[in-house]
Amino acid sequence: MKIFEKILGRPGCSSDDCLSGSCCNHHESEPSNHNTCDSACGCTHEFDSQTIRPLLIRTFIAGICVCFAILSEVGFIAIWEIGTAAAIIALLLTAYPILKEAVTGLLGGERNVCELASIAIVAAVAIGEFTAAAEVAIILTIGELAEDYAYSRSKRDIEGIVTRNPRFGHIIKSGEVVEVPVHEIAIGDVVMVRSGDIVPVDGVVTEGTSFLDESCLTGESLPVAKEKESLVYSGSTNLDGTLIIKTTKVAGDSTYSRIAELIRQAGQRRPPSHPFIDRFARVYSPLMIILAIIVFVLTGSIIRAITVLIVACPCALLLATPSAVLATLGSAAKSGILIKGGEFLEVCRNVTVLVLDKTGTITSGNMAVSEVIACGSYSRDDVLLFAATAECSSSHPIAKAVVSTAIDNGLSIACTGYAQQVAGLGIEDIQQDHKILVGNRRFMESKGIDTSLILSKARDDMSGTSEILVVCDTFLIGILYVSDTIRPESSAVFAKIRQLGINKIEMLTGDNQVVAEQIGQQCGIEPGSVHSGMYPGDKEAYVSKLQKRGEVVCFVGDGTNDGPALARSDLGISIGSREDTIALETSSVILMQRGLSALPEFIQLGRRTSSIIIMNICIALGLNLLLIIAAGYGLISPAVGAIGHQVATIVVLLNSTRLAYNPGIKLDNPDVRAKIRNNPNPGVSV
Structure with a gap:
């Protein structure tokens, strides 16, 4: 396998090398010691950069020899011995890798589909059908080249992403x-x-x-x-x-x-159906051998039995899942959707409830301080400075809003290094020998702060904003009101999600109930599906509660305080961006930069991938069954059976490549040309 990837300008680096990061030509590492790569059929053929050219030469010579053998057999060449010699030469050139892998697998206690082809070739030679054996070997070799080419197309998007960084x-x-x-x-x-x-x-x-x-x-x-x-x-x-x-x-x-590493790891992960395929292959090969024996006993034809073994090779079935998953991973990555493994695609069709965090997910996360109330002898600037100093090390959208407002007001911020964050509640800091607390009411109550004064200072006309309290030691010194905006695409996204059959949509937030319900109402989430005042642990517990009721949960968050819920859910999706890559570490799927608008697209893609996988399995099993029946009835010869086997494999691969379609950026777009043409670039000096 992987021949064409080396032919097409990648000497010394197989696709598996690229995916594992061990390639010496595309990664700054030591030269790879891996000179073998896994065949899609489960066999491992030694097709490294040193053996490519000799292999192609051997295949070409074997093809000529097979032509001589066929011409001799049909009488175009009068000397029969020439045909026999040519067939034997072809077998020596092409059958060796197949036989070697079958023996290696058996000695290592592993079964692979090379066993069936090997038995067929050996049996044909044993009965003197040298030409038939040579035809099978050369067709399997050529078919593997074509198979590799089609399979590598599915990997090419991933490889292009992984190797895009310049050296x-x-x-x-x-x-x-x-x-x-x-x-x-x-x-x-x-x-x-x-x-x-x-x-x-x-x-x-x-x-x-x-x-x-x-x-x-x-x-x-x-x-x-x-x-x-x-x-x-x-x-x-x-x-x-x-x-x-x-x-x-x-x-x-x-x-x-970091993105490329995630994609590389995703390409290496085995889809969840692979263990089943492995178990199936261990049982399948002995069953096919028994079937071939039965065909021989009933018909008395060793040729039919040999043909059954050839067409029974389940290469197409083995490729049904990985080819589809690889095609989808590459296509999704080019669309800004990063998927950490094929198993997360298959979950999409089973999701029954969508649970979302509010801040940074349903809302834009571009928060702003809309009001500052100072208490006692403290000024608005004092309150802002205390709060911003405590929040300066936090990546939460509210913290960023507070720090940004303080900077806009000309305040100089210096992080103390003592700040300790309590996820979803607030931050505790030490400033000028005073304990500063910044957070919501639940945070203050957990710290033993009397919140009765807050009721007299809080404003009733600030509905729709989040209330942030600032306490110095045990005294309230100010209140910040922070507002957020709903993502403009939220309502349309939820409508599309419902069209996909996911009618249960729920929102979780650490904010107060009034703000949460207002947000939910604006984007079409019913009040009964809005849950406020939730810690990160509460969100995880709620997801677990849904799962115990039999729900398949898709949780969507921004990756900031949602780690436990993302990990607990059946499908954890983060809203990521180029600026904030926390989501890359905490979720199974990341929607880069496009926000919620990519969510329906991902779910549709996951479901389409599952459909293609099922279609591939049906194609593989259906064609294999038809070929086995035809072989058993003597309707096809071993050579025709070998061709039919490869056709089934290539049909599955071509079906999977439908998932890889992505037009990408079109540089001939007139809008692009106009933007570039009108760009006033003054140049640079060195």
Whole structure:
């Protein structure tokens, strides 16, 4: 297997090498010691870069020999011995790998489908049918080449993503541009990204303007304008002018590297139906051997028995699931949907209830402080500074809003390093020898703070906003009101979800009930399905409660405080982005940048993948059954049976490639051309 991947410009690196990160040509690592790769049929053939050319030459010579053998058998060549010699030469050239893997598997206590083909070839030779045996061997070899080509197409999207990062970058030192390996670029280095280059590391633009294709990260088809102070991400393609960026992350920690690693791991994971296929193969091979013996006993024809063994090879069945999953993983990644394994695709068709976190999921997470109330002798700026200092190390949207407001008000923030966050409730900090508490009422009550004063200070006209209390030691010094906006696509997304047959939609939040119900009402969630005042642990417990009632739960969150619920759910989906990659670590599926709008697309994709897998299995089993019946009745010869076996395999692979369709970015789009043409790029100086 993997022959065509080496023929098509990847010498020394098989697709499995790329997926495992062990390839010496595309990854900065030591040369790989893996010179074998797994065949789709379960056999392992030694097709490394050193054996490709000899193998192709052997196959070509074997093909010529088989032609001579056939011509001799039908009488076009008068000398019969020439045909026999040619068939034997063809067998020596092509049958060896098949026989070797069958023996290796048996000695290792593992069964694979090479056993059936090997028995058929040996039996044909034993009865003197050298030409038939040679036909089977050459057809299986050629069919495997075609099979590998079709199978590798499914992997190509994943490989393209994994290997997209450049090996070198251009840094500026002492006014000179120096090319260095990407892994040597350090934080703070100044990097030049020329037109047409792929951005090697994450950074911030210090000079220049351009348009970048970020479709590999977000699935967005149109280029994104970049100018001074803009963030740029590794893996993006610079479409226009030259940019000078200052590195903010080393290559291994960059956004694209982390995404590529997730995709690589997903490509290596075995789909859940594989253990069943393994067990099936262990039983299937002995059954087919018994069937072949029965055919021989009933018909007295060894040729029919041999043909049964050939057509019974279940290569198509073995490829039914992995080919579909690989095609989907690559296609989804190009659309900005990162899936950590094929098992999560199969869950989609069984989901009965959709549970969502509120902040950053249903709402945009772009929060703002709408009101600051100061208490006692403290000013609004005092309250903001205390709160922002405590919140400066938190990634929660509310914390970001508080810090942003403090900066906008000209306040200087210096993190103390003492802040301790209680997920979903608040933060405790030490500032100027005072204990500062910032959080909601439940947080204050858990710390023994008397909240009776809060009732007299809180405003009744701030419905629809979140209330954040600021306490110094044991005294309330202020109240912040933080507002959020619903994602504009929320209502439409939930309508599509219901059209897919998922009618139970529930929202969980740590916010108060009034705010939660208002949000739920605006996006079409009934009050009875809105649950407020929930800790991260409460969310997990609620998901567990649903599961005990027999529900299959899909939980969607932003990855910030939703880790326990995401892990507990049957299908955990995070709303991710290029800026915030916490979601990459805490969920099974990540919707990059497009937010909720990609959720129905993912569920549809998962269901379509399951349908294709079922269709593949039906095609494989159906064609195998028809070929076995035809072989048993003597309607097909061993050579025709070998062709039929390969046709069944290729039909399954081609059916799976339907999942890989993704038009991607079209650089000939007139809107793209207009944007690039009108880009006032002043250039850069070195």
